[in-house]
Amino acid sequence: LKLCQAVVGLLGRFLVDLVLFFFSRSQILKGWRAAALIGLENPFRPTVNTLSKQLSSEFTDIMNEIWANEAVKSAVLISSKPGSFIAGADLDMIEACKTSQEVAQLSQEGQKMLEKIEQSPKPVVAAISGSCLGGGLELAIACHYRIATKEKKTVLATPEVLLGLLPGAGGTQRLPKMVGLPAAFDIMLTGRNIRADRAKKMGLVDQLVDPLGPGVKSPEARTIEYLEEVAIDFARGLANRTVSAKRSKGLMQKLTDYAMAVPFVRQQVYKTVENKVRKQTKGLYPAPLKIIETVKAGLDQGHDAGYLAESQNFGQLAVTKESKALLGLYRGQVYCKKNKFGTPQQEVKTLAVLGAGLMGAGIAQVSVDKGLKTILKDTAQQGLDRGQQQVFKGLNSKVKKKSLTSFERDSILSNLTGQLDYKGFEKADMVIEAVFEDINIKHKVLKEVEAVIPAHCVFASNTSALPISQIAAVSKRPEKVIGMHYFSPVDRMQLLEIITTDKTSQDTAASAVAVGLKQGKIVIVVKDGPGFYTTRCLGPMLAEVVRVLQEGTDPKKIDAISTAFGFPVGAATLIDEVGVDVATHVAEDLGKAFGERFGGGSIELFKLMVEKGFLGRKAGKGFYIYQEGVKNRSVNSGMDEILARFKLPAKPEVCTDEDIQMRLVTRFVNEAAMCLQEGILSSPVEGDIGAVFGLGFPPCLGGPFRYVDSYGAKQLVDKLRKYEAVYGSQFTPCQLLLDYANNPSKKFHQ
């Protein structure tokens, strides 16, 4: 078989929701035969404005050329970059636009370009390997046929909603036709990743290609080549009509499509989905509602109205503060996925975890999962068994979800050793302790561990509040001691807060960050101090929650107003989740360290709760009663007496729902700013990421610092002053906030 197909080098790159190609002329090669290959690459980043115009015209040029050339019967779109069909979203482009009209204009250009492909008389096949996201997916579904490699790295998704946007290049119009209305809503409203095999079942792709092993080339190179060969075959087949692009739909889909064709049924679907979205977003996120609206426009009012609505809504969404906040978080996340301390001298290959409790086992799971040899040590067989079972359960749930095979699970677990002694610690490259939060116990294990580990081994402490320097005080090698604060449940919470002391070496930090990144975490690195960053921000807010409770607002109401503000978990529920005993412990420690600023509520209330055994979810009772299998939990009536005992008169001038929200949030934000002021935080970006991913600060606000920017430092300081006048110094704004309030042009994020 001669390789006579023309290879047209189309150096493409991708801009959020717009497919814009930069096409290098010099790469049009020789003669054409049956299929033209269009390679997508991303070799450089030219400036945005010229690109947009240039790209659309050049893309039109190449399509024209394909149409004009008699010898070309079909075309294949394939990326020459392994691992990505089109994934990179160029957010600069959107952000550079000043008005929503400008963005809408970009969307329209994208729509037109993809429509050209859709209407091409010569079939175009998308050959997908690697991530096919956002506009990449929109491009793929504008083609006549899609072939994807069945690899883990091949995922299809429309993540726009996660950035507060919508698919703006025809996606909202094509997807419902392709996969049916319910599935299209699911794809667009969740933005979730769809694996290739699932995509095939949904009808999002037409054929799957299995990844190949080694041949006379590397598996990756040969797999791409094979994908190309198969795609060319299908492109030829489509051109000479031996292959039909029409998909045979299953009975279920046929029935669904039939039902969706009835306007009344469709209206019911819109209504149900809309209600669900409203309930989940509390009206704080505009993008999902706009997506529904846009889909509706296309289906009810026709093609032109649909496309118009898409571009207009895309433009409107792009300039919302929610979108900017989410975009900021996306960028922050990318920032926190890099190791700014460089490559550690010695890669961690063997990790030991002390304590097989909820945290310890969680850390072991995310480590062994990524190929680290992991030792899980506990002091009692019973605790160890529970921990090992937790790891098994965690991995097994992936088997049930089919993201892992049972064989892979077993082979992963073979790297986990559960033990009660320090055997094998002489080979450990890092030890993470997750033992009970008591400084004496921490000191004891540190000394025990240092007696058995090799010189290069890092000792990391997983603590939520004990200062690392205090733990390191008994160490023979404090430069190797660091804090790694994981969040519960470890396998699901994305954040890792790493704490360095004055003595921690750069290499130790590099090693800890590398392990965190390997575990798949978003890593922020902060300086040591009581409560570090995350726990410290949470402290004043929870103190205020207690105050609000004392003033007679019941837990359900507090939960309702905090979730209405955008917190994923209500403030009272959060205390139950954390554990009242833990909260008391931390509050006492921080209270000692920071004094009045952590005042507000009475800690005695917590202490009484602990006394009565109301420890939160783990004890079955806290502010609420927790029962296995009961969904609607009821308020713990045992709390009535406690709350009555600590009751304080409410001050009507600061007790509206909005005031209560602001009292909680301003204290959080003020403390976060204080951390930046004191150098605990090295940047506002890390502050935002830590608050959102570790504490559930409302993502639509983008984190405390972005919130100050959008709400206005001055307005925020005014609020603080107002509450300060009523309650006292716990509301005194910090100097940094005052500086920003005095200078309106000063922003944390430029």
Added chain:
Amino acid sequence: LAAPPPKSKKTLTKSGVKNIVVVEGVRIPFLQSGTSYADLMPHDLARAALQGLLNRTSVPREVVDYIVYGTVIQEVKTSNVAREAALGAGFSDKTPAHTVTMACISSNQAMTTGVGMIAAGQCDVVVAGGVELMSDVPIRHSRKMRKTMLTLNRAKTLGQKLSLLSKIRPDYFAPELPAVAEFSTSETMGHSADRLAAAFAVSRLEQDEYALRSHTLAKKAQDGGLLLDVVPFKVPGKDTVTKDNGIRPSSMEQMGKLKPAFVKPYGTVTAANSSFLTDGASAVLLMSEEKALAMGYKPKAYLRDFVYVSQDPKDQLLLGPTYATPKVLEKAGLTMADIDVFEFHEAFAGQILANLKAMDSDWFAQNYMGRKSKVGAPPLEKFNTWGGSLSLGHPFAATGCRLVMTTAHSLKKEGGQYGLVAACAAGGLPKCVLGP
């Protein structure tokens, strides 16, 4: 005709190591499953092969020290099929027997087990063989159903029994079929072969051509009376079976019409270029050289060296021969040019061709085998010249003995000295045996 080049070594005799010989080997005809053997049990086939061996060699039964048999899909009633077959074939009930399993190289394993026993001085005479009956495979109740049934055994009162029975749901009745799939990857062998062919860019055309070659050569060998290891088998209630029934030389056109069997709709492995489901059994008589000579036998072959290798069960499942060939050659101190007869197990045409390409690739040798350069592909004129598993059939565990006997007979006919046997097996465990 040019004289053959001189061999690297005149003999492979090693000092201090016993010479182990194949006195004789036989097999009953290999039949497509569901044909004449359909109503038999595996040990019946093995019995026929053993009796055939006894008849041909007239070896006194009490001389046989040990019997080893290979099987893949086990009949649970005769889990030690070696023993059941030996008793049924009239061997002494004092002769111990055991059964081994190692996927498609189970009888190779049986033979090398025998070699080990003789070399260790445990035995002088061992019968090794393999049997497979694909016409009947164990289909089980579902795990849920099995559990219920076992619990039912222990239930004491009628009430307990009824409550157990009441838990049975329709899905309990769904049977569990044995799959020709890897347990570790859940991939069927055919699917793996298709991916392997694609990895080495083996085209459909090449595969069909190779399959046609196999059938054509097998037909020629059958017609020419070269398949000396076949012994007739009088099947109870049916006629005597005298020859393999899967050899069907077709045309490229006919083969081209078939649809892909595993990777649909664009794969390259079809029913015509894969080995088919086969029933059959084989057996060989192994002895130490001195014993054979003392008993007046003229050995048919000397078993010299063997290696087992294993690799990634997903992407390199069927590449065993590529890895094993250079290793066993080096072990024996020979080169590819020294080998007069190559017998490779043909699971799929694509698998054979992929192996040939891999053996001929420096890139593969350097990147995956840790070798400086390729070993080179065997010349086709010395390669499976009497057909192979594609055409003769492949009763999984019986194939190994067939490969060895074909090599022995072929060497004799061609006047060659050294032969090489290689096979791939599920789990990525192939092996190699060097003949005389």
